[in-house]
Amino acid sequence: RYGVAADVALHAPSAGGDDRNYHAHILTTTREVEADGLGKKTRILDAAKTGGPEIESLRELWAMQCNEALERHQQPARIDHRSYERQGVDEMPTIHLGPTSTTMERKHKAEQERKGEPYKPQTFKAQENERRRTLNDHVREMVRELAATVREVAEQAKNAKKSAAQALLRAIGSQRQEELAEQARRAxxxxxxxxxxxxxxxxxxxxxxxxxxxxxxKGRMADIAKKAQRLAPDAREKFLAGEYPSDPFNRALKAHRHPLGTTGLDAEEKAVKAHLKVYQEQEKRQQAERQQAPARGRGRGRGGPSRSRSRDYDSGPSYDSGPDFF
Incomplete structure (x- = not known):
């Protein structure tokens, strides 16, 4: 469909991990594959207007193919690419742990098993997931209890029709319904x-x-500005070109590593370059003032600049806190 090459890697669960975690990684080229090699860029997957819908359609197709395979193998499980909210599932989703928290939890769990102690989550994300799973179990248990109560009442009503004490059973049923209604309201x-x-x-x-x-x-921007300020002009330009590349692919990689993404990287580049422009102008102005300082100081003492005048010049502007562009 997109004319790109795809590399597919199927992974089994890692040692010590969730034994259900069979998964796949699919990587594609960013250019179309032609007879002589890679050709023009595939923009449809990157553009702001088309990228989201295209990725959504791919995720939906993947879910359909997985469910067809499960059905062929007579497995009851099914997957859905949509979120709980979009599915209408009234359940609190868990948080993605990520590699750092997962590694910490595995190490902690292995240590607890060696000590013969029960495992309890250690990281914040794992603790929050445990709390959410407990809450979901509690809600499901409440629903099951309510359903069991409704079935019980229905069964009682059915048996009541067969007995002679219909009036008494109606009174009990009414009271029970009030209790159920109160339970439902509280739930x-x-x-x-x-x-x-x-x-x-x-x-x-x-x-x-x-x-x-x-x-x-902010800390990153201050560090970059300080490093650039200490470099010579030609080295400074090379340094800035490395931090803010014009090539879309390299810039996308830089933006991915930036705490605030593409917007933060663009704002940082603008602020740093604006600061360096002011710094360069101050350097030129102070250098000119230093060259003129001896001429203005003649006639004092032994013909040189006065000591009080020499204290008016420093080594140039510094970068202490940096501009605030967020």
């Missing part, structure tokens, strides 16, 4: 409060992550 209220708390935690996590990324980006 709904508890679920609503949990949703509010969960949303507050999510918003707090987003704010904290944003603040950490901004602070990291």
């Amino acid at each position: 709904a209220e508890a679920h609503r409060r949990e949703e509010e708390r969960r949303e507050a935690l999510r918003q707090q996590s987003l704010r904290e992550a944003r603040e950490r990324a901004v602070q990291e980006a």
